Amino acid sequence: MAALTSAVVLVGILCVLDLLLTIGVIKKLREYGPAGPAGAPGRGMTPLRPGEELPAFTAVAVDGAPVSRSSLPDEALIAFLSPSCEPCRAELPELVAYAGAEPGGLDRTLAVVVGEPGECEGFVRELSPVARVVVEPKGGPVCAALRVDAFPATLRVRSDGDRTVVTGHVVDLAREASPR
16 A cells, blocks of 8 residues: 555656646747747747838948848848858758859848857858848847848848849748749
């Protein structure tokens, strides 16, 4: 009988411990949901959808060139990456190859690298020969204007006067690279 009592007490303790851990995980998920800590810039943003007009934005590229909605050429690709994002690091070589193969690639591709300037150096070094590069903190002016809070993300925009978003977040670079 003592063994049965001990087993029931042990199972009860394990259940309470499991419940406490589950409550802790739920609290953290609510605090750090998909968009980061509560109150973080960009939390709960609705991504731009195909057919929406590209909002106005301004920034300065690492080479000192001003970047804005009006400076984007026809069929521009805007890529958002972060060095702290593993999928971004994996996609970087594909993006560099894609932008390098684009006619007018340097001017037709805008890469927004999100993070601290020091941690972004490797991305900037690889992207600068093939894309206009902007470095900004999370929730910076370009990310906020274009409602990007998850990485990697890419937008293809058509320059028909209103800069309409043609393809929303997560452009398939391999499919886009196929002949049009």
